[in-house]
Amino acid sequence: MEAVAALEQDAQLMLRVGEGDDTSFALLLERHRGPVVHFLYRMVQNQAVSEELAQEVFLRVYRSRSTYEPTAKFTTWLFRIATHVALNSIRDGKKEKGHESLDVEIEGMERQVADRQPTVEQEMVQNVKLREVRQAIEALPAKQRAAVLMHKYEGLDYAQIAAVLSCSESAVKSLLFRAYESLRGRLAHMA
């Protein structure tokens, strides 16, 4: 009983999902929907694809409800699934399909910006910056990209990222450092 009490809240919720408590699943979804979708969005850079992949992640979580064992932090387990799904999607070339819509999305934003007279220049500069950052991240090898996104935007520590990517903490540190160095090279011209 003590071991269960010591479990983090998310793991306890997941164990309750395994006992048939659907409210606990709704709570987990509420807490992690945003981070998972955002992580996947930055991985594949397409909103529709990222939401489709996030659905797959939560479906897998739901399917695993009766076999789930809290051997790691719930977020580590969740991001392991999300990373796996994202890397598979990138490998299978789903991203290629979404690429056009990414450009359309940015161009659409630029057109909207052009209609608003007072901040046209500022917003266009902002969009150019956004495009450059997105392209710099997209140019990273998939594993480096996943590591940077988990480190920068999702607040996962080295140990968690290592568990997600099935490598050592020192490998994660070097992966991250190489990724930031490469981003610095690509974004050096940005003011």
Place this chain on the structure above:
Amino acid sequence: MICLTKNEQGAELLTGYLAKTLDAAGMAEVDRHIQDCAECRGLVSVWEKLDEFTAPEVTAGFDARLYARIAEEDARRPWWRRLLWRPAVPLVAAGALVGLGLLMVPRTHDAAKQANEMDIEQVAQAVDDLDLLTPIAQ
């Protein structure tokens, strides 16, 4: 101080600084260093530039779509599998097995007793047969 990007420990210090996971002394040390090191300042600046990459809000129908997929998947599973995952079912199954086991125990005991009695009868019969055979042999 040597540029932190030039060795592994420095790089670790720098990534810790970016993620704000260093203690106050570590943060202050890197703060002082980046004043004089353009390369490390460049890396800090990259971290800030990444803030530009915001993600859009999750669309309103996300949960509804997910629950629909879950319901669809549940409906596709055979009825016995749908029952299997429910926590009460393994308990009921375990109870039934224990009950069955308890019913079997006296029967098994009887069978053993019967087998024992048969063994004794067989031995007695064998001894009788020997007694019959003995005079012929003599």
